[in-house]
Amino acid sequence: MAGCKAPVWPPPLAFSVLGGAWLLSGQEARADGFVDDGKLILTLRNYYFGSDRRNGRADQKDWTQGFLLDYQSGFTQGTVGLGVDAFGYLGMKLDGGPGRRGTGNLPVHAGNEPADEYSRAGAAAKLRLGKTIVRYGQQLPTAPVFAISTSRLLPQSATGWSLLSTDLPDLTLEAGHFTSGTDQVSTNRDGDLWAGYARRRADHVDFVGGKYVLAKGASLSLYAAQLDDIWNQYYGNFNLVRPLSATQSLTLDANLYRTLDTGAAKAGPIDNTAYSLAAAYSQGPHTVTLGWQRIDGDTPFDYIGMGDNGRTGGGLFLGNASMFSDFNAPGERSWQARYDLNFKTLGVPGLSLMTRYIKGTDIDGSNLPATSAYRGLYGADDRERELNLEGRYVVQAGSAKGLSIRLRQAWHRGSLSTGGSVDQLRVCGCSEAWQGS
Numbered sequence: 192m193a194g195c196k197a198p199v200w201p202p203p204l205a206f207s208v209l210g211g212a213w214l215l216s217g218q219e220a221r222a223d224g225f226v227d228d229g230k231l232i233l234t235l236r237n238y239y240f241g242s243d244r245r246n247g248r249a250d251q252k253d254w255t256q257g258f259l260l261d262y263q264s265g266f267t268q269g270t271v272g273l274g275v276d277a278f279g280y281l282g283m284k285l286d287g288g289p290g291r292r293g294t295g296n297l298p299v300h301a302g303n304e305p306a307d308e309y310s311r312a313g314a315a316a317k318l319r320l321g322k323t324i325v326r327y328g329q330q331l332p333t334a335p336v337f338a339i340s341t342s343r344l345l346p347q348s349a350t351g352w353s354l355l356s357t358d359l360p361d362l363t364l365e366a367g368h369f370t371s372g373t374d375q376v377s378t379n380r381d382g383d384l385w386a387g388y389a390r391r392r393a394d395h396v397d398f399v400g401g402k403y404v405l406a407k408g409a410s411l412s413l414y415a416a417q418l419d420d421i422w423n424q425y426y427g428n429f430n431l432v433r434p435l436s437a438t439q440s441l442t443l444d445a446n447l448y449r450t451l452d453t454g455a456a457k458a459g460p461i462d463n464t465a466y467s468l469a470a471a472y473s474q475g476p477h478t479v480t481l482g483w484q485r486i487d488g489d490t491p492f493d494y495i496g497m498g499d500n501g502r503t504g505g506g507l508f509l510g511n512a513s514m515f516s517d518f519n520a521p522g523e524r525s526w527q528a529r530y531d532l533n534f535k536t537l538g539v540p541g542l543s544l545m546t547r548y549i550k551g552t553d554i555d556g557s558n559l560p561a562t563s564a565y566r567g568l569y570g571a572d573d574r575e576r577e578l579n580l581e582g583r584y585v586v587q588a589g590s591a592k593g594l595s596i597r598l599r600q601a602w603h604r605g606s607l608s609t610g611g612s613v614d615q616l617r618v619c620g621c622s623e624a625w626q627g628s
Contacts, residue, residue: 225274228265231627233258237620238344240294245612251294253287253305257344266319276326277314280345282376284308295502296344298376311378313348323356329380332367335426335446336398336416337495338505343375347497347504350380351395364401370394372497372504379499386421387496387503389458389564393419396495400426408432418495420454422461428508442471446508448492459563463488465519467510469527476536480547482527484511484518489558490565492519511549514579514601515615518551520569520608521559525551541585550576556608568608575605594622 236257243250258281266272282297289303297305315328329348331339339347351369371381384393400414412428431443445468452461469482486492494506511518511525518525529547534540556569579601586594599617603610 224265224272225267226265229263231260231262232623233260233625235259235620235622235624236344238296239616239618240296240343241616242294243614246607248611249293250291252291253294253296254285255287255296255344256283256285257281258283259345266317270320272319274317274319275314276317276328276330277312278329278348279310279312281310282308282344294343295375298378309376309378311345311373311380313350313373313380322358323354326353326355327351329373332369334365334367334398334400334414334416334506335412335428335508336400336414336424336506337367337369337396339372339497340375340503340505342505345375347375347502348373348380349384349497361404362401363403364399366397366399368395368397372495374496374498374500374502376500377498382498383501384418385496385501386418386458386493386564387501388491388493388568389421390501391421391457391564393421393457395419408434417453421452421457422450422493423453424451425449426508438475440473442469442473444469444471444510446510448509450488450492457564458493459490459565460560461488461490461493463490463492463521465492465509469510471529476533478529478531478533480527480529480531482510482529482549484509484523484525484527486519486521486523489521489556490563491521491556491568492517493565511551513547513549513577514581514599514617515603515613516549516551516575516577516605516610518549518575520551520554520556520573520575521565522553522555523551524553525549541587543583545579545581547579548576549579550574551605551609554606554608570606570608573606573608575603575609577601577603577605591622594620596620 239254241252260279262277264274266274284297284305284307287305292299292303292305298309299305313329315326315330317324317326329350332349349369349372353367356364372384373380373382384396396418398416402410402412404410409431414426416424427447429445433441448465450461450463464487467484469480471478471480496503511527527549532544534542552574554569554573555571557571559566581599583597586592597619601615603613
């Protein structure tokens, strides 16, 4: 790991929330679960990101170091338990100049100069009743209709209310009301929420949904969300893992999104159905996956972005969304062939390799009315293809145990509407440097 300095503790915002929860819980918190069940984790993340872009566009490259400090308290004793979650993040530039900006790992200052360092902190108060937890504050939502992205040096975050309940057997329920978001390179907590591709702001997003385990190896997820005055979005997933023998298994995964405009329809008319189907066969260390994805509608499948720059989040659970492209253009049909190799059974635990090829065709964005925010983003016969290679190794023992090194390479070729021609390399080293309680 490079560029490792002393850990930076959360700024005053995090401590003020911690102190408030401490005062609310009083002596009981000091004596029982609030402190005893808490944990503090410092993670170091070293990240090289390079995009070699064709079509006359400037390349995007940088090398950065991140320090991610996360604290999760336990809960005070009693019928209603109180607690707090807090984080403090610091990002530093190790290499990168004004001619290579735009990776999403560093803020860009005046003169198009990437920042030397930046930081942010946040916290959320939490309340527990039985197996139901309610949180308010800055959080890292992961719902398929509203999720933060973790694809850059620091993760996004969002501010609002959330509920998570596991009181009923085999059923997980969650709901949320969020009013702002922070993208990867912002330092403020009150950025906007966006329709990511349409570039339209929303005042808030609401969602509700959950996952039910139908039987061993089979689950069903259903969600609904409303992005204020832009869309209603519905999501369903069915996942089945079926063992065929001691060394063989079959996995089926189906995803469906249905998106319709609502309210003032700030992005224009939306009537979009997006779905993906994937089947994976595993035998020993080998897994072969075939996938199919289709976007049915005149608009692309869009999902929520956040922050000052409206960078898209992680609320895209379609099977062909890959390292560079989402394969989510209007009318797009795409198929995927993937191969995974796990070296554990070959005597090298912790090492894995993956390669996949995805091809998308039939893109047609020419049938949109003048009132659509998506008009002009795509042509009448656009297409794309992408090849990915990935290697990952997790150190299994010794002083570096848990250190994860991940290398990813993408070759994307396609119309400019899909990202054009890009060769992208990402190398990330991540280690839990310290954990306390």
